[in-house]
Amino acid sequence: KAGVTQTPRYLIKTRGQQVTLSCSPISGHRSVSWYQQTPGQGLQFLFEYFSETQRNKGNFPGRFSGRQFSNSRSEMNVSTLELGDSALYLCASSSKVGGVNTEAFFGQGTRLTVV
Amino acid sequence: DQQVKQNSPSLSVQEGRISILNCDYTNSMFDYFLWYKKYPAEGPTFLISISSIKDKNEDGRFTVFLNKSAKHLSLHIVPSQPGDSAVYFCAATGAGGTSYGKLTFGQGTILTVHP
Numbered sequence: 698k699a700g701v702t703q704t705p706r707y708l709i710k711t712r713g714q715q716v717t718l719s720c721s722p723i724s725g726h727r728s729v730s731w732y733q734q735t736p737g738q739g740l741q742f743l744f745e746y747f748s749e750t751q752r753n754k755g756n757f758p759g760r761f762s763g764r765q766f767s768n769s770r771s772e773m774n775v776s777t778l779e780l781g782d783s784a785l786y787l788c789a790s791s792s793k794v795g796g797v798n799t800e801a802f803f804g805q806g807t808r809l810t811v812v
Numbered sequence: 813d814q815q816v817k818q819n820s821p822s823l824s825v826q827e828g829r830i831s832i833l834n835c836d837y838t839n840s841m842f843d844y845f846l847w848y849k850k851y852p853a854e855g856p857t858f859l860i861s862i863s864s865i866k867d868k869n870e871d872g873r874f875t876v877f878l879n880k881s882a883k884h885l886s887l888h889i890v891p892s893q894p895g896d897s898a899v900y901f902c903a904a905t906g907a908g909g910t911s912y913g914k915l916t917f918g919q920g921t922i923l924t925v926h927p
Contacts, residue, residue, distance in 0.1 A: 703855075728913050729913075732915075739918075739919045739920065744913075745912050747913065753912040789855075791913065801846075803856045803858075806853070
């Protein structure tokens with residue numbers, strides 16, 4: 698079974714631009730979550746999608762958004778990029794249905810650098 | 813408001829000995845706990861988990877202990893191997909809408925196993 702796939706692996710963007718990151722979950726997994734990892738803040742939850750609906754959202758500004766398609770693939774978008782958005786963005790998928798996420802499997806991440 | 817804390821930023825252990833990584837949490841709504849291992853620029857890899865209805869779970873060289881009254885869990889690795897050298901994250905989740913797809917992570921502990 699293929700794992701969680703994130704594309705691209707690396708991105709360099711300029712302040713003010715926008716960026717779209719993609720995540721393909723493990724086949725059969727319907728829950729997709731996004732996290733931001735920075736040296737100062739650690740791993741922070743961005744949002745979670747299940748069956749094309751956002752079910753949960755972390756404490757991030759509205760510049761961070763996402764969506765999920767009918768095949769469970771997900772994208773996240775960051776608009777008006779700031780230097781502080783430089784981070785490793787991780788996607789995780791889970792097969793659990795309902796309120797509790799148990800084992801979440803992570804992709805390799807997308808390293809975003811904003812210059 | 814750090815709800816999951818790993819107070820030891822680093823741990824150094826000799827090959828063959830036991831590694832004990834600790835984690836404390838403050839949110840009594842957490843009822844499922846996970847440990848992940850992470851290498852730089854890669855996504856976290858799931859190691860082992862434990863439900864709050866248990867106090868111990870074993871998987872090969874890895875054992876997780878949960879002390880609910882103390883809101884404390886620990887990961888034991890026996891015997892430790894050089895390939896175990898990585899960053900270890902403790903994570904927690906709970907039931908209910910605010911927990912959908914959301915893992916709350918500790919700051920991580922860097923484990924170094926010396927040959």
